[in-house]
Amino acid sequence: MTQPLGEAIRDHFERRILAGELAPGARLPTEQEIMTAFGCSRMTVSKALSTLASAGLIERRKRAGTFVARPRVHAMVLEVPDLAAQVMERGQDYRFRLDRREKVTAREGHLSGQSALHLAGTHFADGAPLAIEDRLVSLAAVPAIADADLTGEAPGTWLLHHIPWTEADTRIFAHGASAEEAAALGLQAGAACLCIERRTWRGTEPITAVRQLFVAAGYELVAHFGPGG
Amino acid sequence: MTQPLGEAIRDHFERRILAGELAPGARLPTEQEIMTAFGCSRMTVSKALSTLASAGLIERRKRAGTFVARPRVHAMVLEVPDLAAQVMERGQDYRFRLDRREKVTAREGHLSGQSALHLAGTHFADGAPLAIEDRLVSLAAVPAIADADLTGEAPGTWLLHHIPWTEADTRIFAHGASAEEAAALGLQAGAACLCIERRTWRGTEPITAVRQLFVAAGYELVAHFGPGG
DNA sequence: CTTTCGATTATGTCTATACATTATTGCTCG
DNA sequence: CGAGCAATAATGTATAGACATAATCGAAAG
Numbered sequence: 001m002t003q004p005l006g007e008a009i010r011d012h013f014e015r016r017i018l019a020g021e022l023a024p025g026a027r028l029p030t031e032q033e034i035m036t037a038f039g040c041s042r043m044t045v046s047k048a049l050s051t052l053a054s055a056g057l058i059e060r061r062k063r064a065g066t067f068v069a070r071p072r073v074h075a076m077v078l079e080v081p082d083l084a085a086q087v088m089e090r091g092q093d094y095r096f097r098l099d100r101r102e103k104v105t106a107r108e109g110h111l112s113g114q115s116a117l118h119l120a121g122t123h124f125a126d127g128a129p130l131a132i133e134d135r136l137v138s139l140a141a142v143p144a145i146a147d148a149d150l151t152g153e154a155p156g157t158w159l160l161h162h163i164p165w166t167e168a169d170t171r172i173f174a175h176g177a178s179a180e181e182a183a184a185l186g187l188q189a190g191a192a193c194l195c196i197e198r199r200t201w202r203g204t205e206p207i208t209a210v211r212q213l214f215v216a217a218g219y220e221l222v223a224h225f226g227p228g229g
Numbered sequence: 230m231t232q233p234l235g236e237a238i239r240d241h242f243e244r245r246i247l248a249g250e251l252a253p254g255a256r257l258p259t260e261q262e263i264m265t266a267f268g269c270s271r272m273t274v275s276k277a278l279s280t281l282a283s284a285g286l287i288e289r290r291k292r293a294g295t296f297v298a299r300p301r302v303h304a305m306v307l308e309v310p311d312l313a314a315q316v317m318e319r320g321q322d323y324r325f326r327l328d329r330r331e332k333v334t335a336r337e338g339h340l341s342g343q344s345a346l347h348l349a350g351t352h353f354a355d356g357a358p359l360a361i362e363d364r365l366v367s368l369a370a371v372p373a374i375a376d377a378d379l380t381g382e383a384p385g386t387w388l389l390h391h392i393p394w395t396e397a398d399t400r401i402f403a404h405g406a407s408a409e410e411a412a413a414l415g416l417q418a419g420a421a422c423l424c425i426e427r428r429t430w431r432g433t434e435p436i437t438a439v440r441q442l443f444v445a446a447g448y449e450l451v452a453h454f455g456p457g458g
Numbered sequence: 459c460t461t462t463c464g465a466t467t468a469t470g471t472c473t474a475t476a477c478a479t480t481a482t483t484g485c486t487c488g
Numbered sequence: 489c490g491a492g493c494a495a496t497a498a499t500g501t502a503t504a505g506a507c508a509t510a511a512t513c514g515a516a517a518g
Contacts, residue, residue: 004470004471006472018395018431018432020392020431024393030497030499031499032498040472041472041474042473042474043472043473043474044471044472047276047471049499050500051283054280054283060499061481061498061499062482062497062498063481063483063497064480064482064498065497066498066499071389074309074393076306076307076308076309076399077304077305077306077307078304078305078307078452079304080304080305080454164299165300166455167455168453168454168455169453170452171449171451172401172450173423173445173448174403174404174421174422174423174443175403176421177421190419191405191421192405192406192419192445194401194402194403194423195403201455202249203249216405221400221401221402222398222400223307223398223399223401224397224399225396226396226397233501233502234501235501235502259469260468260469269502269503270505271504271505272472273502276501276502278469279470289468289469290469291467291470291510291511292466292468292509292510292511292512293467293468293469293512294468294469295468295469
């Protein structure tokens with residue numbers, strides 16, 4: 001049960017930094033000093049510090065030394081689970097209804113000019129509308145979707161299982177429902193909704209663009225930041 | 230301008246994975262094979278693969294080998310910049326007005342039971358209300374805030390500069406403004422707002438809890454996922 | 459046919475050393 | 489006094505070899 005040496009070094013400094021004992025901007029000992037203090041080789045120290053550096057905890061400058069990073073904008077991890085899985089995890093019944101499906105030529109966005117499948121549908125939790133979505137899927141990037149049965153399975157779930165993306169942009173904002181949107185969600189016009197717009201790529205090839213409108217009472221996003229991940 | 234060897238190895242496999250040439254679950258060559266293919270030592274290969282592994286692109290299993298990771302869909306990076314900086318970056322004028330400041334004993338949440346400073350204020354962009362916020366700051370964890378001048382600087386900005394947090398939870402959801410909230414934001418009652426609730430810790434010590442209500446038209450969150458950062 | 463257990467093979471970590479890179483420090487020269 | 493340049497001190501990358509660890513595979517035992 002002996003802890004690897006490099007890990008011990010990492011833990012040592014991570015703890016001291018998180019405890020505030022080493023304030024932002026403070027200088028750490030040189031690799032030489034750490035090396036003798038821990039009784040190990042310099043490579044081991046270097047690798048441990050590299051890990052902390054890529055985690056954003058410290059900053060290393062040649063000739064100058066190693067310093068505790070000054071926290072800038074904090075990046076948080078936003079959980080984006082599959083909607084169906086998320087609803088069922090709450091013990092609710094999940095259902096998806098496909099409302100529209102047609103082949104189009106995209107006119108805007110990152111899919112602009114490409115042949116795409118236009119899909120619209122409604123997500124239900126325990127029989128009540130939870131969200132409506134409007135999606136374009138590139139037929140060039142995902143030809144298989146032309147033959148997919150999407151009447152029961154949400155397109156997002158299908159895509160997740162068939163061609164995972166490698167890059168994505170997400171915009172999150174509040175939106176007052178239009179009359180049409182409100183009707184589809186069983187709300188009054190102008191009711192507050194959470195809107196999520198996401199564009200995804202595989203490498204540089206656009207895959208899909210989706211706009212999801214959630215009933216405010218039924219959905220929230222949760223993000224977390226911390227050393228535990 | 231010779232690229233470091235380890236970086237070349239990383240790039241090689243990253244490109245092939247992102248291009249789909251190496252499908253999820255596919256096995257990479259062993260370190261021995263890569264080592265001879267690139268004409269370098271095993272340490273170099275190992276370090277390169279370790280980097281890819283910690284980036285989540287590959288998965289390494291002893292005895293079995295190295296495999297392309299099945300994409301984890303559920304983690305995106307949400308930037309949490311300082312609000313003042315974000316507004317000014319858009320070329321707008323930023324202002325904060327402190328509306329209330331009183332010492333209280335927290336009654337709920339992670340600060341429950343602790344002595345805290347209750348702060349309420351309004352964020353303005355180009356003179357128009359952008360958001361209202363309601364915040365509790367632990368006086369035990371941040372005694373210095375008792376003497377801080379917060380009439381012009383937002384408490385979040387002050388905290389960011391004085392005691393950065395190490396852990397945070399964020400909830401994001403849509404909210405229809407109450408009559409009071411709407412009045413403060415210059416909206417009609419029921420107008421859609423984006424609500425962000427955040428609790429932060431330093432280690433295990435609670436720092437602050439904040440609820441920010443944004444005018445829907447003026448604010449959106451942006452999250453990103455991808456190797457590009 | 460199933461279970462156990464050892465051999466094998468891959469990754470994981472570490473060492474000691476070497477040389478490259480780079481920004482600072484400080485000295486020299488105008 | 490200042491501009492430029494060289495010495496220096498730190499990190500960055502790499503090597504070849506050694507042993508540790510763990511999971512798989514296959515053979516032996518039940």
